[in-house]
Amino acid sequence: MNSLVDILLNSFSEMNSVLVLSVVLITSGVVIFTIMAVNALVAVYFERKVSAFMQDRLGPMEVGLFGFKGGKKFWGGIGQTFADAIKLLTKEDILPKDADRFLMILAPFIIFTGALLTFVAVPLAQNIVISDFNIGIFYIVAMSSVGVIGVILAGWSSNNKWSLYGAMRAAAQIISYEIPIGLSLLLVVLVAGSLHLGDIVQWQADNRWFIFHSPFTFLAFFIYYISTIAETNRTPFDIPEAESELVAGWMTEYSGFRWSLFFLSEYANMLIVSIVAAIVFLGGWLSPLQMFNILPESWMFLDGPVMGFFWIMIKAVILIFIMMWFRWTFPRLRVDQLMYLCWKVFIPFALGNLFFVSLWELLV
């Protein structure tokens, strides 16, 4: 009884196996899609407001929702993302004349599928997960690299030089940055002795959060976090879609619904990497209050399993906020500088980390 898939399989076990399979697949798909859509709506609004306050302006203020406008407060323009979503879905669908139609239509779905499949293994709290793998981390790392195939296809099939540049940059960048991400996660796996996300959190509950475990895991968290910013193509690593250089990179020729799939996947990836960082390094659904043990008995419900979703989301949202903070503060790196950072800084450090954390585990 650990995951959505298990629950569904058990409750329909007497039915025809094909029917059960389709019910399970469709339900999981709908659930994940809903999470992604809600996430995109909230994250887009959040990003707009964060950027607005950093840039000394108000952000969307006019479009309300069910008559609620929020005035000159944070909630102003609450309906803007809904309006944008409707606009994107009703936009004219444009394919360039000389584009490779099949691949160009296929590409957004591959990218979207990558994000969707990754979500299968991402828990939102203890036991709240679509399917509970015992190789959770491995699966997430593997699935998050599916998207890059779609990026290359999108860039190549658009028959546009800017798209091609964007795709080539994206391929180089995403594949390179998977290595430090993998090495940093490997370190945690090494210490916890499991690829299962639940076990990793359990280890942290028994001992301490991984970020505070040793100096090397502390460093690994930052390597992981910065690499994921590169993996999700956000500033200062938004080189594949660098709007001032490549127009919109590999997304140049896309509009309307197809483009909104890219958009959904981008924000879903942000959420995924933040949740994974929260689970692996920041104690997942464990309450930060547990570490200090300062609360009286009557407040202990804040530590309980019910609050898990709240704590994991708090941690993820803080990490997402820092990503947005980066985006609205930093200029963009150049391609060679990005590669330098990955291959000459992060990978040696991550490898060294892996070595030293093994020593640390033996000696301490």
Added chain:
Amino acid sequence: MEEQTIDKTVFETGEMVLNMGPQHPSTHGVLRLKIHTDGEIVSKIEPVIGYLHRCFEKHCEKLSYEQIVPFTDRCDYLASMHMDHAYSIAVEKLLDVELPERVEYIRVIIAELQRIASHLVALGTFGLDVGAITPFTWAIRDRERVLDLFEALCGARLLYNYIWPGGVSHDLPPKFVDRTLEFLDYFDPQIDEFNNLLSTNKIFIERTADVGVLPPEVGINFGVTGPSLRGSGVDFDLRKNEPYSIYDKFDFDVPLGEGTMGTIGDTWDRYYVRVLEMRESAKIIRQACAQLPDGDVGEAIPKKVRPAVGEVYGRYESARGDVGFYIISNGKNIPLRVKMRSPAFCNLSVLGEIAEGWMISDVIAILGSLDIVLGEIDR
């Protein structure tokens, strides 16, 4: 060895020609760059201009001297006051009129405010070019205050038609000097904040230092002027070297590129010279506001402009460099010929020289640091 020979037809790498613009986010208007690339490396750049050509010089041959001022406005639309001022100085030279003191002071105050506004756009869009978005909105926010001042002055926010041959269109509105000083008090700390956000950012320095170095002799040979040349350490500012108007009465420095973050004349220097120039402009405005005399601003405006037969060349230090107006008069109220020297045109011409061999991203940064305005290049 036989196996190792590579099939040339499969692995042959050719140059790719990339059309950057005229519809591109960071070509600062409708500039088109034909970029020959080998991967990310740029081997050759051909700027293609003319998309904004409006026959300015031909128009001038059909319009009376006063009617040309709105057209000069539209040349450098980010520094319209400078264009009007430059043209007016040339016509006044031709007419040989003596301007009231107050007019000269007003013109200096306005011109320096315009320099601040123009440099703010240059710095903000340069931030955009290297991928930082917030500096742009901050720069635009501060520029807005200058535009508010101009709006109070003459009702317009972009194309002012304010400085006329022989004077200015209106006297200063009430409290204008107070508001200007208030703006300067607000603005000085903003420059520090801007520096904290962008100029001293590590990524920004990585992107701009040592990139696109413009050696002084190359700059001089190509006719580069203004902040772009001063970034290379060449001390040439018409306000000092050939003082027009009343610039000789003020105490200010000419900031030069010093290679603080890399080589002298790199992109960072060209950028930072503009930041420093805003401070110097503020200094000039403070002095001019303190000394502002009384008087009638319209008394020297001629009833009709009908200069004697002759020709004149007026030079002016605009926000982008050395603007020149060459006017030939045949004694009528319409000039026979007006030729404008566009600083941004010369600055753009050096792009190929300094940007070849760099990456596409660097070409954007170098182009941004030259601070071109296509309205002025195409005329």
